Amino acid sequence: MLFSAIILSNTKSQSIFDMTLHCMESMIDAEKDNSTIKFEVLLIESNKQIHDSTYKFPDYVKVIIPSEDFNFHAFLNVGIKAASGDFVGLFNNDLIFQKNWFSEILKVKEKHPNVQSFCPVDYDSKFTPQSFFNGKPYVFGYKVRRHIVGWCIIAERKLFNKTGLLDERFSFFYADDDYSLMLQKHGKKHVIVANSEVSHLESKVSKELEKKKSAFFDDVEIPEKDIPKYIYTEQNRWMLERKKLLEGHIIFHKKWGSPKKVAIKSKIGRIFIAYGLGFLNKYFM
Template structure:
């Protein structure tokens, strides 16, 4: 089986290069005992001058440099379209893969052949303590940051023949939420796999990235007429300080409905999927 790993990176420093290399090496080494799996590594690189500097990835890594500026879903779509594998991994570059991470996902796939979307677990995350699974090897669900972790999604490539590619209006924020509702709309189940472990170094990412955060949140203008009234409530006013997050929030709810509508539709969609009626979801989601 060929697995296409799609990894997003912006290699602007030695520390980021080292982190990406560690991600690639741990991903392959963790599956060295599984001779049935071969890896294709597609690095979608934001640094358009990477070939002019000293950062050289191994020959088995195919570096793709989009002409466009960074857009999370657009860059993942470039990887999906270039992928040759039966499965694709949609990965951040700040990951460390633990032994048999893919083997454990394939075990669940064998048990549930129709399931095409999976996530591993990071037990250092506050959202998924080991007690979350109650002794089970997996959990079905669509909760973002719990069942769906956008930094590491594994899917059969044929899933996107059913759902279409990722919505490129989501340049970063609310991309996970959109993926969740996309699965529900097309009646597709998603599984979080307890024995597939991947460590996410989110809190340990280099200081170069941290310095860019404020600009990343604020460098967009949103017309006041586009901002929903509920954003000005005490509970939601904090979004006004994070403009790109607010932009993602507005795009998401223009697409799927206001927060209350989304909650109702999602609950109904999950009931339909659980009862084998997920094909109806595309008519109301």
């Protein structure tokens, strides 16, 4: 069983290099007792000068440097297209993998052969405490941050033969939401696995992003005619200060419909999937 780990990084400091290396090492070391699992590590790197730097990754790491600027889905697609594994992991570089994280996912896969999308759990997250599972070994669902954690998605590679590659209009914000509806549209179940644990060191990455906050959130112009009227309500006006997020919001709802329509489509879609009628979703989602 070959697993292709697709890891996104922008190796501009020693701390980021160390974090990425620890991510890779913990991923492999956590499955060292399972000799049937082999790893292919694909690092999709934003630092276009990394080969001229002092940051040298182990020989087992294939470093790929896209020619374009960072785009979350586009960079993941580069990895998916380069991957050889039966499964692919869509990973941030700020992860620490716990023992048997992938073996536990394979146990669920054995019970549910048709399931092709999985997430581990981080019990330090407020969205998935131990009580979330209520004693169950896994939970099906599509809710972003609760069932689908975009920092660590595991999928069978052939899933993308059915759904197509990730939509590259989503450069960062609303990428997880789009993945969720993509699965529902194609009638594909997703599961979060209680005994597959991965820690997400989100705060460290946030500190790096904070230095670029102004450019990251504001470096985009949005025509006023494209901004939905409900954005100007008291509840939503905060999005006007985060232009990149607002851009993602607009792209998402132009693709899938208004927030109300998305909620209705998702509810009906989940019912169809639960009753084995998920193939109908492509006609109305």
